Amino acid sequence: MRGACLPGNRCLGRGPLALIVIGALALGELIGLLVINRIDPSPAPGSSPPSSPQQRRVDSAVPVDEEVTPAGGARGVHILDLLARRTPFKFDEDxxxxxxxxxxxxxxxxLSPDAEFGSPDAGEVCLATQSSLDRLHTLVELAQLWNGPLSLAVFVANAAQFQALRAYLALLRSCSEPVRANVRVDLVFPVGVNVTRAVPWSTRGGGGGPEFSCSNHASLLRTLHTSGGARVVRGNVKQMLYPQNHLRNVARDGCSPQKHFFVVDIDVMPKPGLWDELSDFLASANSGRRLPCAKCVFVVPTYEAREMAPVPRTKRELLAMVRRREARPFHEKSFVFNQYATNHAAWEALPHSEDGLHAAYRVQRYEFFYEPFYVAGKEVPRYDERFVGYGFTRNTQVYETHAAGFEFWVLDEAFALHRGMQNHRAKGYWRERQNTLNQRKLAGFKRDVKRKYLVTAAKTTLPPATKPPLL
Structure with a gap:
């Protein structure tokens, strides 16, 4: 395996080859980037190839008085910085x-994709997701499986995270065709933080900077996340909160050229080819196919499996995993109400369909803590940004969608898989505290929803103020 940059005196290979490549990079030639191992860009089974790429923007070249080195230095340029400079990031203070x-x-x-959102080749639906720096390693698989327009909102807390994010996204864009073609990235950061302040790469441990290649990009992310000041200490509620709902709204906005969006967490993997199937389903509705309701949202049943389990290609493969107890409904053991109203047993019993997706049945027993992942149009309510950190972030949006008169319909052949089994475990004081603080905001949220939609008190009833589950 060839590494693009290794600690010490090795960079981009050995001997004459290294000198040739480094010389090419110093002259500003992109050919130097080709030595990085490629992640297989072939689309996942059942999905279509990416849309036609646009002309890419080229960022500033390396100054002529700088040289490319493994670790950078007073006059040197770290190869990760060079890679980031060759990536069309846009950060306009104005x-x-x-x-x-x-x-x-x-x-x-x-960061904009090569393919254009909203074009005839972009289909009917865009996947919207959000992440912090430490969870971004799942982006490559997510982009490959989805293989369509994908809007990502990322939160960075400081300049070290910003620099690490640029380096990591630059590597992924160089390595992965689906990331390069389809992924748009928006950035969220705290007021008062200068994220563009230059931060030198850590040389902790006598290295010369982080080791990386396409095939071990997750290892690079771990190194970047723990080096310098990139880690955010999560000691108590006064530490920096993760603004989940702000990020979800920003990701939704990034999907705006598309008619529909599918909001998921970054560790929830769609069935291969789901973008194609959803686009066909939604396009047929636009061309005269009658939907079951005027205000529909479409639930994608979600399961969970161990971290490294392969994503099943078909519903039959998923059901085989369920029978072998290798997969189960999402949050079935940790908090059953999270997905209970979807009625996975009814979904599993549906007859197999060979002619695309169908809205199989309506969710009948909505409960406040219901948190399905669903496909919807732009008219559904946004995520309420008064809920910051953990607790009551997604379920309040689903609740408002229900109060606004939308019906939840379950799709027959669609599914998604969460990476990792969710079990009961202690969440820590900092997360308990955030959950409690968000619960105190529920009464005001209830009043606002009732006033906005003029719905009955029964429809806006919220659970009693007992200790809430951690969502």
Missing amino acids: AIELDASRKYKIARSF
């Missing part, structure tokens, strides 16, 4: 937005 609370800044289109 275009930065403030969120409604004025606590966060938003850099839209921080």
